[in-house]
Amino acid sequence: MNPEFLYFIETVLNGLMAGVMYSLVAxxxxxxxxxxxxxxxxxxxxxxxxxxxxxxxxxxxxxFAHLINAIFGTQIHHFGWELPAxxxxxxxxxxxxAFAYLFEGLVLKHLVNQEPIILFMATIGLxxxxxxxxxxxxxxxxxxxxxxxxxxxxxxxxxxxxxWAPEDSGYFGMYIDKLDVVAAIVALVLVSALxxxxxxxxxxxxxxxxxxxxxxxxxxxxxxxxxxxxxxSIAGFVALVAGIMWGAKSGVQFxxxxxxxxxxxxxxxxxxxxxxGAIVGGLIIGVGEKLAELYIGPLVGGAIENWFxxxxxxxxxxxxxxxxxxxxxxxxV
Amino acid sequence: MRLKLLVASAAAAVVMSTAPALADxxxxxxxxxxxxxxxxxIPFADGYADYFTLINERDGGIEGQKITLxxxxxxxxxxxxxxxxxxxxxxxxxxxxxxxxxxxxxLIPKATADGIPVHSMGYGRTSAANGKVFPWIFNxxxxxxxxxxIIVKHILDEEGGxxxxxxxALVYHNSAYGKExxxxxxxxxxxxxxxxxxxxVDHPGQEQKATWLQIRRDQPNYVLMWGWGVMNQVAIxxxxxxxxxxxxxxxxxxxxxxxxxLPAGDGADGYKAIAFHGVGSDFPLFDDIQKYVIxxxxxxxDGSHLGEVLYNRGVYAAMLAVEAARTAMKLHDTxxxxxxxxxxxxxxxxLDNARMAELGIPDFGPEINVxxxxxGGPGLGAxxxxxxxxxxxxxxxxxxxxxxxxxxxxIMEDSAAYAQEAGIEPVACGx
Numbered sequence: 001m002n003p004e005f006l007y008f009i010e011t012v013l014n015g016l017m018a019g020v021m022y023s024l025v026a027x028x029x030x031x032x033x034x035x036x037x038x039x040x041x042x043x044x045x046x047x048x049x050x051x052x053x054x055x056x057x058x059x060x061x062x063x064f065a066h067l068i069n070a071i072f073g074t075q076i077h078h079f080g081w082e083l084p085a086x087x088x089x090x091x092x093x094x095x096x097x098a099f100a101y102l103f104e105g106l107v108l109k110h111l112v113n114q115e116p117i118i119l120f121m122a123t124i125g126l127x128x129x130x131x132x133x134x135x136x137x138x139x140x141x142x143x144x145x146x147x148x149x150x151x152x153x154x155x156x157x158x159x160x161x162x163x164w165a166p167e168d169s170g171y172f173g174m175y176i177d178k179l180d181v182v183a184a185i186v187a188l189v190l191v192s193a194l195x196x197x198x199x200x201x202x203x204x205x206x207x208x209x210x211x212x213x214x215x216x217x218x219x220x221x222x223x224x225x226x227x228x229x230x231x232x233s234i235a236g237f238v239a240l241v242a243g244i245m246w247g248a249k250s251g252v253q254f255x256x257x258x259x260x261x262x263x264x265x266x267x268x269x270x271x272x273x274x275x276x277g278a279i280v281g282g283l284i285i286g287v288g289e290k291l292a293e294l295y296i297g298p299l300v301g302g303a304i305e306n307w308f309x310x311x312x313x314x315x316x317x318x319x320x321x322x323x324x325x326x327x328x329x330x331x332x333v
Numbered sequence: 334m335r336l337k338l339l340v341a342s343a344a345a346a347v348v349m350s351t352a353p354a355l356a357d358x359x360x361x362x363x364x365x366x367x368x369x370x371x372x373x374x375i376p377f378a379d380g381y382a383d384y385f386t387l388i389n390e391r392d393g394g395i396e397g398q399k400i401t402l403x404x405x406x407x408x409x410x411x412x413x414x415x416x417x418x419x420x421x422x423x424x425x426x427x428x429x430x431x432x433x434x435x436x437x438x439x440l441i442p443k444a445t446a447d448g449i450p451v452h453s454m455g456y457g458r459t460s461a462a463n464g465k466v467f468p469w470i471f472n473x474x475x476x477x478x479x480x481x482x483i484i485v486k487h488i489l490d491e492e493g494g495x496x497x498x499x500x501x502a503l504v505y506h507n508s509a510y511g512k513e514x515x516x517x518x519x520x521x522x523x524x525x526x527x528x529x530x531x532x533x534v535d536h537p538g539q540e541q542k543a544t545w546l547q548i549r550r551d552q553p554n555y556v557l558m559w560g561w562g563v564m565n566q567v568a569i570x571x572x573x574x575x576x577x578x579x580x581x582x583x584x585x586x587x588x589x590x591x592x593x594x595l596p597a598g599d600g601a602d603g604y605k606a607i608a609f610h611g612v613g614s615d616f617p618l619f620d621d622i623q624k625y626v627i628x629x630x631x632x633x634x635d636g637s638h639l640g641e642v643l644y645n646r647g648v649y650a651a652m653l654a655v656e657a658a659r660t661a662m663k664l665h666d667t668x669x670x671x672x673x674x675x676x677x678x679x680x681x682x683x684l685d686n687a688r689m690a691e692l693g694i695p696d697f698g699p700e701i702n703v704x705x706x707x708x709g710g711p712g713l714g715a716x717x718x719x720x721x722x723x724x725x726x727x728x729x730x731x732x733x734x735x736x737x738x739x740x741x742x743x744i745m746e747d748s749a750a751y752a753q754e755a756g757i758e759p760v761a762c763g764x
Contacts, residue, residue, distance in 0.1 A: 007550055011543070018542050066635060073630070077637075132367075140371040142566065142592045152574045152600070175549055177542075177574055246539070249570060251596025255369040255537050255563035262540065293543035303507040303533035305543055 001164050003171040010174045011290050017180035019286020020187045021249075024242040025263040026270065026278040027187075028235045031194065034273045035207040035231040038119040042127035044260025046096075046236060049130050051243030051252045052138040053095050055145060058088035063137045085147040089240070096236030097229075104228045112224060113214050131257060140254065145247035151179040183245045187279065190241060194234075194275050207231060211273075261306075265313035271326025280324055285309045357401040358394070358670070359425040360385060360654060363417050363432055369537060370409040370562050372592045373643055375634060377432060378404065380647025382633035383626045388655055390625045395658050398668045404633075411435040415443070422447055427658065427675040430454065430650050434510040437470075442755070445469045450676040454650050455480075455586055455609055459513055460747035462709025464680065465759040467748065471679050473653075473710025474701050475609045475735075478743060480585050481514035481557075482735035483714040484607055485521045487583070488555050490730075497526035502553035504544060504560065504568055507533035511559045514585070518557075520739050538564025545571040558584040565593035573600025580605060580718070589726070590642040594719045602721035605729075607714045610649045611697040612726040614640025618693030622648070642726060649698060656692075657682045680705055699732045705762035712740065 028043040040046075056063060060079040069075060083091070107122050158173030165171035198204040210217040210227045218224055243252070246259050270281025289305035289312075297304050316323070362381050365374030385400045394400055403424060405417035414436030418429060429444060429451045431437045437457035444451045445468070452471045453461065459478045461470040475483075489496060503518060505511035515531065522529040530551060532544045538560065545568075548556060556577065560568055565588045572582050580603040584593070589606030619639060627636035638644040661670045661678025670678070684701040699713035713732040720727065752759055 011546060014542050014546060018540060021540075069635065077635075135367065135371070140366070140375055142372045142596060144596045144598060146598075151570075153576060175546065175575060250539055250563050250567045251592075253369070253372055253563060253566070253592075255539060258369065258537050258563075259539060290543045290546075294547060297543070301533065302531065303535040305540070306535040 003165045003169050006161065006165055006171060006174060010176075011294050012287055013174070013176060014180070015287035015290030016283050017177065017184060017286070018290060019266075019282040019284070020180065020184045020279070021242075021245060021282075022259075022262045022266045022285060023279045023282030024183065024187055024190075024238070024245055025259050026266040026282055027190065027194070027275065028238040028242065029260075029263055029267055030270070030272060030275055030278045031238060032231060032235045033211075034198070034275070035211050036119075036228060037116055037211050038123060039116070039272070040235065041120060041123040041260075042130055043235065043239060043263070044257040045127045045130045045134070046239035047243040047246065047259060048252075048254065048256040049099075049134045049243075050092055050096055050236065050240035051145065051247040051256060052134050052143070054088050054092040054147070054240065054244065055143045055247070055252050056138045057091045058083050058085060058147075059143070061138060066139060067136060089147070089244075092240055093237060096240060097233045100229050100232035100236055103232060104225060108228050108232075109225055127257070131254065135254070142251045142253040145244060145252050147244055147248070149179055149182050149244070149248055151177065151248060154178050154181070179245070179248055186241060186245070190238065191275055191279050198275065203227075203230065262309070265309040267323070268313035269316050269323060271323025274323065274325030277323055277325030285312060288312050357399050357425070358658060359401050359403060359421075359427055360651075361403040361405060361417070361421040361424075361426045361429055363407050363414055363429065363436065364404050365407050365409040365432070367406060368408040368410070373562065373590060374409060374432070376590075376638035376641050376643035377647040377650075379632065379634035379638050380644040380649075381430065381651045382647075383622055383644075384648045384651035384655070386626045386631050386633070387622050390629065390631060391621060395655055396662050396668045398662075400655075407433065407436065409433055411439055415439050418443065422449060427670065427672050428452055428654055428679075430654070431457070434458075434513075435508075438509065441467065441470055447672075448676075449672040450679055452650070452654065452679065454646075454653070456510070458751075459709075460744045460751060462707065462712075462744050463748035463759075464704070464706050464708040465748075465762055466752045466757055467708060468705075468760050469676060471703065471708040473682075473703055473708060474699055475712045475714055476709050476740075476744075477510075477513040477559075477585065478517040478740045479709070479712035479735035480607050480609075480714055481517040482521060482740050483712075483733050484557055484583050484585075484716075485518070485525065486733055486736065487607075487716050487730060489525065492554075499527045499555070500530065500551065500553040501527050502530045502532060502548055502551065502556045504532045504534060504541075504548070504556060504558045506538065506560050506564055507535045510561065510587075514557075514559055516743060517740060520743065521736065524736075524739065534560070534564055534568070536564075537562060538567055541567050541571050544568075545575055548572075548577065549575045554581065556582045558582070558588045560584065560588045560593075565590075566596045569594055569601050569604060570597045572604075573597050579603035583607065583716070586646075586714070589717060591724070591726075592643075594721070595724070599721045601719055604719045606717050606719075606726075608642075608717040608726075608728060609698060609714050610645060611694065612642060612645065612717055612728060614645075616694045616697060618648070621693060652692065652694070653682070653684070653701075656684055656688075679703060680708070705760070709744070712737070 032038055032040040060081045062076050065077050153175050157176050161174035206222045266281040266285050270277030289309045292308040293305040364378035382402050385402050403421045407414040434456050437453040440451050450469050459476040461467040461472050462476050518529050584606040586607055594601035626632050657679040660681050661674045662668050665674045682703045699711050701710050712735045715728045715732045716730040717726045718729045
C-alpha cells in the first residue's frame with residue numbers, strides 16, 4: 001500500500017481513539033442529563049476530583065495536610081503507606097458515592113421541580129466549589145497517575161503494519177497508543193453496561209421516568225432522592241474512569257477539568273440524552289479534528305483541531321438540533 | 334458618637350494592618366496559586382517570597398530597610414493581573430514581576446506612564462531589551478530570542494557545526510508567548526541552512542495527538558518546545574510515546590520544571606531544556622533559607638519546593654530585585670528609595686561572580702551588567718538535562734552567549750516598530 005494512504009489510515013485510527021477519550025467525558029454529561037434533565041457543568045471537575053482522590057489514596061497522602069499543618073503547626077504530609085491501585089479505586093468510588101449523597105442532600109433535594117436553568121446554576125457552583133475543595137484536600141501539585149495501564153506506542157502494531165508498505169518506501173509502521181486501546185475497551189464495556197442498565201432494569205426505567213417529569217415520577221412512587229443519588233454516583237464512577245485515562249496522559253492536575261470542553265461538541269453531535277450517541281459523537285469529532293489538523297491545518301497555520309470540533313458541532317446543530325441519537329423535540333399546542 | 338468613634342477606629346486599624354509601614358520597601362508579587370497554572374505559580378511565588386523573608390529575618394532588610402511583600406492572586410489571568418497592578422501600585426510599589434507574558438504586555442504602557450519599573454525576567458516582550466525605547470521595562474538576564482539562538486548554538490555543537498539539510502521543528506503554545514522565537518529561528522534557519530517546521534498547539538494543549546503524528550511522520554532531527562502548563566507534560570509524554578529521542582527534544586526555560594517531566598516517568602529521561610540559572614539546592618544560600626525561613630515557620634508555602642527549578646527562579650528574581658534596590662540606594666545615597674530610583678538601580682545593576690559567591694550562590698547564573706541601552710542583560714543560557722532515575726536536573730553545558738549578529742538587529746527592528754506605533758521618542762543613552 002502507498003505510505004500516504006497508510007498515514008491517512010493511521011490518522012483515522014488515532015482520531016477514533018482520541019474520540020473514545022472524549023466520549024468518556026461526554027458519557028458523564030449524557031448520563032446525568034438523561035436521568036435528571038440537568039446539564040452538569042461540574043462533570044470535568046468531578047473527573048479531576050476523582051483522579052486527585054485516587055492518587056491521594058494510592059500514595060498515602062494526608063487529606064487537608066496543608067490546612068492541618070497551618071492550624072496545628074504540624075508537619076504531616078503522608079501516612080507512610082501506599083495502597084494497591086484496585087483498593088485505591090474502590091476507595092475513590094466510595095468517596096464519589098459519598099459526594100453524590102451529600103450533593104443530593106445539601107443541594108438537589110431543595111431544588112426539586114425547579115427550572116433546568118436553576119439546576120444548571122447549581123452545578124456551576126458545584127464546579128467551582130469542588131475545584132477549590134480538591135485543591136485544599138490534595139494540594140495543587142501535578143501528580144503522576146500510575147494504576148498499571150500500559151502506555152506508549154505498540155511495537156507489535158508497528159511491526160505488523162510496516163509490512164503493508166513496499167520495503168523501499170522507508171515506511172516505519174503505524175502508531176497506536178496502548179493507553180488509547182485500553183480506553184477503547186473500557187469505554188465499550190462501560191457503554192454496554194450503562195445501556196443495559198438503562199434499558200433493561202427496573203431502576204433504569206425509573207431513571208428515565210424521572211428525567212421526563214419529576215412530579216409525575218414522584219406521584220407513581222418513584223423515590224426521586226434515591227434516583228438522584230444513584231445517577232450522580234454512576235456519573236462519579238464515569239468521571240473516575242475519565243480521570244484515570246486523561247490523568248495517565250497528562251498527569252493529574254487542575255487542567256484536567258478543562259477536558260469538559262472536549263465533551264461539548266461530542267454531546268451536541270451525539271445528543272445530550274443518548275449514551276451510544278456520546279460514543280458515536282466522540283468518534284466523529286475525534287476523526288474529524290485529527291484529519292482537519294493534518295490536512296487542512298498546514299494550509300491555515302495549524303492548531304485548528306480545538307475549534308474545528310465546534311464548527312462541526314455547529315453545522316450539525318443547524319440540521320439536526322437534537323443530535324444524532326437525541327430525542328426528537330416535539331412541541332404540541 | 335461613641336459608636337462612630339469605634340467604627341472609625343476599627344476602620345483605621347484595618348487599613349493600618351493591611352497597608353505597609355511608610356518606610357518599608359514594597360514589592361508586589363503577582364502570583365497564581367490557583368487555577369490550571371498553579372503548579373508552576375506556587376513554587377515561583379514561594380521562592381520569591383522566601384528570599385525577601387530571608388533578607389528581613391537574617392539581615393534586617395535591605396541596608397536596614399524592611400521589605401513588605403504584597404501578594405496578589407492573578408490566576409494567570411491577564412485581566413486579573415492588571416487589576417492586581419492597579420490595586421497595588423498606589424501602595425509604594427517599587428517593582429513588578431508580572432510572571433506572565435500577557436500581563437507584561439498590558440503593563441508595559443501602564444507602568445511606563447506610572448513610572449514604575451517592570452522586570453519580566455526571561456519572558457514578556459523580547460524587544461523590551463532595548464532600554465532606549467523601553468526605559469521602565471527590563472528582561473535580563475536573557476530573552477526568548479537569546480534562548481532560541483542558544484538552543485540552535487547547542488544543536489550546532491552537537492552536530493559538529495553543520496546544520497545544512499537538518500530539520501528542526503518548533504512545537505509552540507499558540508499564543509503571543511509561543512510565537513516569540515519564530516522570527517529568530519527563521520533568521521537562524523536562513524543563516525545555518527536548516528529547515529524549520531512549525532507545530533502550533535492550542536491552549537490548553539491537553540490533546541496533541543495530531544501534532545505528534547505529524548512529527549513522527551516528518552522525523553525532524555530536533556524538536557524545540559515553547560510550552561506552558563499542561564501542554565508541556567502532554568508534549569513530553571507524547572514524545573516519549575512515539576519514542577522520539579529525548580536528548581534531541583529541547584524546551585525553553587518555561588518548559589523545564591520538575592512538573593513537566595515527572596508525569597512521563599522514565600520516558601522523560603534525557604529531555605533537555607535551556608536554563609538561565611542554576612539547578613538544585615546545593616548552594617549556601619539555600620541552607621540559610623532553610624534555617625531562617627522554613628525551619629522558623631516563616632515560609633510562604635510548606636517548604637517542599639526548595640531546590641526545584643521554579644522555586645529557584647523565584648529566589649533568583651527576588652535576589653535580582655534586592656541587588657537592584659541596593660544599587661539604587663548607593664546610587665541615590667538613601668535607603669528610602671522611590672520607583673524611579675529603583676529603575677536607576679536596575680539599570681546600573683552589576684552582578685559578578687564574586688558578588689554571587691558572597692550571596693551564597695556561586696556560579697548560580699551568568700554575570701549581569703545592565704546598561705541604559707541594554708535591559709536584556711548578557712543573554713546567556715546553559716543547557717540542562719533531566720535524569721529520570723535520580724529525578725534531578727543538571728546543567729550539561731556552560732553558560733553560552735546568543736548569536737548577537739542575529740538577535741540584536743531583530744531587537745532593534747521590533748523596538749523601533751513599537752516606538753513608531755506608540756509614538757515614543759527613544760531616550761538618549763550615554764553609550
